[in-house]
Amino acid sequence: MPTGVAIHDVRRQLFDAAERILLRDGPNALTSRAVTTEAGCAKGVLHRHFADFDAFLAELVQDRIGRIDGQAAVLRDLAGTGTVAAHLVRVLTELFESVAVAIVALITFRDDLRARLRRTRPAGVPILTEAAAAIASYLAAERELGRIAAEADVDTLAPTLIGAAHLLFADRKGTPPEAEAVHRVVTAVIAGVVQDPPGRPA
Structure with a gap:
C-alpha cells in the first residue's frame, strides 16, 4: 500500500473488496487474506486499521x-x-x-x-x-x-x-x-x- 494514502481511502478500498467477494463467492469465501488480495494490498494492512477480522466485518x-x-x-x-x-x-x-x-x-x-x-x-x-x-x-x-x-x-x-x-x-x-x-x-x-x-x- 503506498505511503500517504488516507486511512478513509484504505478502509473504503477494503470494504469494496469485501463486498465484491461477498457478491461473487459468498460469505464462506470472505477471509482477511481474500480481502487484502482482492484489494491489491499487503496482508497486514487490514490488521493495522482494525482490531481483528470481526471488527472489520462489523464496520x-x-x-x-x-x-x-x-x-x-x-x-x-x-x-x-x-x-x-x-x-x-x-x-x-x-x-x-x-x-x-x-x-x-x-x-x-x-x-x-x-x-x-x-x-x-x-x-x-x-x-x-x-x-x-x-x-x-x-x-x-x-x-x-x-x-x-x-x-x-x-x-x-x-x-x-x-x-x-x-x-x-x-x-x-x-x-x-x-x-x-x-x-x-x-x-x-x-x-x-x-x-x-x-x-x-x-
Missing part, C-alpha cells in the same frame, strides 16, 4: 447501514410522486440486488460478528431492520398524503415487504427475479391499504 456492516440511512431520506422525498408500488419495487430491488443479501448471510454465518453487532443493535437483523425502518418512514409519508389508508399499520407492512422480497432474492445464483415478480409481491402486500390518488408528477 463493513455499519458502513452498509449508513448507506441505507442516507437512502431513507431520498425515498421519503418520493412520497406523493409516481405510484407507491413502483417506489417499493425499486427500493426492494436495489436493496436485494446489492450486497445486502450476502451480508445478512454473513451475519448468520459468523457467531462472533453477530455477537459484536448485538452490543449496539440488540434486536432485529442488521441491514434488514434499517431497510424496514426506511420503508416504514416512506409509507408513513404516503399515509399523511392520503395515498395509504389512514388505518394502515406501516410498521407491520414494512417488514412484511422486506421478508417477502428476501424470499424472492435469497439463495439465487445468476439471474435475479424479474421486476414483474417483485411487483406482484409488493402489490399483494399493500393491496388492502394503497389508495394512490393522483399525486405530484413522477
Whole structure:
C-alpha cells in the first residue's frame, strides 16, 4: 500500500473488496487474506486499521447501514410522486440486488460478528431492520398524503415487504427475479391499504 494514502481511502478500498467477494463467492469465501488480495494490498494492512477480522466485518456492516440511512431520506422525498408500488419495487430491488443479501448471510454465518453487532443493535437483523425502518418512514409519508389508508399499520407492512422480497432474492445464483415478480409481491402486500390518488408528477 503506498505511503500517504488516507486511512478513509484504505478502509473504503477494503470494504469494496469485501463486498465484491461477498457478491461473487459468498460469505464462506470472505477471509482477511481474500480481502487484502482482492484489494491489491499487503496482508497486514487490514490488521493495522482494525482490531481483528470481526471488527472489520462489523464496520463493513455499519458502513452498509449508513448507506441505507442516507437512502431513507431520498425515498421519503418520493412520497406523493409516481405510484407507491413502483417506489417499493425499486427500493426492494436495489436493496436485494446489492450486497445486502450476502451480508445478512454473513451475519448468520459468523457467531462472533453477530455477537459484536448485538452490543449496539440488540434486536432485529442488521441491514434488514434499517431497510424496514426506511420503508416504514416512506409509507408513513404516503399515509399523511392520503395515498395509504389512514388505518394502515406501516410498521407491520414494512417488514412484511422486506421478508417477502428476501424470499424472492435469497439463495439465487445468476439471474435475479424479474421486476414483474417483485411487483406482484409488493402489490399483494399493500393491496388492502394503497389508495394512490393522483399525486405530484413522477
